[in-house]
Amino acid sequence: MLALTVVFSGCISQSSPEETSISEEKNTVTVQDSAGRYVEVPYPVEKIVVLWDNPPEELRSLDAIDRIVGIDAETKKKVDSGFFPELADVPVVGTWDEPDYEKIAELNPDVVIMLSSYPPLPDDVQKKLEPFGIAVVGLDFYMVDSWEREVRTLGFMLGEDEKADEYISFFTDEWAMIKERTKDIPDEEKKKVYFEGLDPYLTYGGADYGCGIPGMVRAAGGIDLFPEISAYSFEVDPEEISLRNPDVILKGTTSGYLSNTSEFSEIQQDVAGRPELANTNAVKNSNVFVISWEVAAGSRKKFGPMYLAKALYPEMFEDYDPDLITQKYFEDYQGINYQGIYLYPSLNASLNETENTVL
Numbered sequence: 001m002l003a004l005t006v007v008f009s010g011c012i013s014q015s016s017p018e019e020t021s022i023s024e025e026k027n028t029v030t031v032q033d034s035a036g037r038y039v040e041v042p043y044p045v046e047k048i049v050v051l052w053d054n055p056p057e058e059l060r061s062l063d064a065i066d067r068i069v070g071i072d073a074e075t076k077k078k079v080d081s082g083f084f085p086e087l088a089d090v091p092v093v094g095t096w097d098e099p100d101y102e103k104i105a106e107l108n109p110d111v112v113i114m115l116s117s118y119p120p121l122p123d124d125v126q127k128k129l130e131p132f133g134i135a136v137v138g139l140d141f142y143m144v145d146s147w148e149r150e151v152r153t154l155g156f157m158l159g160e161d162e163k164a165d166e167y168i169s170f171f172t173d174e175w176a177m178i179k180e181r182t183k184d185i186p187d188e189e190k191k192k193v194y195f196e197g198l199d200p201y202l203t204y205g206g207a208d209y210g211c212g213i214p215g216m217v218r219a220a221g222g223i224d225l226f227p228e229i230s231a232y233s234f235e236v237d238p239e240e241i242s243l244r245n246p247d248v249i250l251k252g253t254t255s256g257y258l259s260n261t262s263e264f265s266e267i268q269q270d271v272a273g274r275p276e277l278a279n280t281n282a283v284k285n286s287n288v289f290v291i292s293w294e295v296a297a298g299s300r301k302k303f304g305p306m307y308l309a310k311a312l313y314p315e316m317f318e319d320y321d322p323d324l325i326t327q328k329y330f331e332d333y334q335g336i337n338y339q340g341i342y343l344y345p346s347l348n349a350s351l352n353e354t355e356n357t358v359l
Helices: 055-061 073-080 101-107 122-132 144-158 159-183 213-219 238-244 261-272 296-313 323-333
Strands: 001-007 019-023 028-032 038-040 049-050 068-070 111-114 135-138 194-197 248-253 287-290
Touching: 001 261, 019 135, 028 144, 049 055, 055 068, 055 144, 055 159, 068 101, 101 122, 111 122, 122 135, 144 159, 144 213, 144 296, 159 213, 159 296, 159 323, 194 213, 248 261, 248 296, 248 323, 261 287
Parallel strands: 001 028, 049 068, 049 111, 111 135, 194 248, 248 287
Antiparallel strands: 001 019, 028 038
16 A cells, blocks of 8 residues: 655745655654754554643644553643543553653554653654664644644654644634734734742743743743743743833733632732732833633633734724634634633623633
C-alpha cells in the first residue's frame, strides 16, 4: 500500500505540505514538531501516549481521545476531577518530567506526544524509546502564535485533516475578526497591559513566544508591559509597573468553571486596592480584571485574545461576547455543560451572569 510522507515547514503560518514523497515500504508520514525535529510516525496514528494534559483536550476536539493508551500524572488529575471520563481506565505512565519508559514500552504506542522545550526534551525521550520503535513528537498547544500549526500537524497525523481544519477555523475566524477591528489603532493608542500570574507581581516576558501570555495580549491588539524581557516568568518591582503605567491590569486565577462572582470580586478588589498601583491608569480608570486560567492558560490560551480584546477595547467589542464562544466550545467540542465565570467584570450583556454561575 502506498503512503504519503509529508514534511510540514517550520513556519508558523504554514498550512499546507511543503514536500511530498511516496514510500512503498510502510504507511508512515514525517512531520516537523515544535522542537524543530523531523519525526517519522505511523499513518494514521492509532495509539498515543500523552505526557502532559494539553494534548488530551485537543484530541477530544478532533474526536480522537479514544486513541490515547497512556497518560501522565497531570492528565490523571483531570480524569479524577471528572473532566476526562473517557480516560478513566487508561494507565498512568509517570509524570511529564519523569516518564516511566518501561511502562510506555509495554503499551507499545505509535507515538508519544510531549512538551517541546521543557526537560526532558523530545530528543532525550526519543533516545530512551528508540529501541522500541516508538516515535516522539513535541507539540505544545499553549501559544497563540503556534497553535494553528500544531493542531494541523496533529490532525494530519491522525488522518483527520478536515476535522482539524474546521476546528482551527472555529478559533482563527475569531482572531481574524479581532485583528481586523484593531488593525487601525495607532501604536501610541494601543492599551498597555500588565498581566499578573497567581503570585503577586509575577508576570511574563514578551521578547519571545515564551509562555504564550504576551502573545495573547498582542493578538488582542494590546502591548505587553515587558516586551524586552525573554524570561517565561519573573517577579517584577511594583514601582516598575507603576512607572510603565499599564492601561489595563489582568490577574490570573485558577477559579472558573466551578466558581461564583464573589471569588472573582475579592481578587479584583485586592489588586485594585494595592497602594503601589494606585496611580496607574488601570486602577484610576477601573480597568482591573480577573481572568480564569481556564481561558488563559495551557491549551485554553486560544481563548485569550477574545477575552482580552473585550477587556482592552470594550467599546470596540460592545457587540461581542466571548462567553458564547466558550459555551459552544464546551458543548460542541468537549461535550460538557457550560457554566462558570471567566472574566470579571464580564462586560457581557448577552449571557446572564447569575445563570452561568455555580453558587
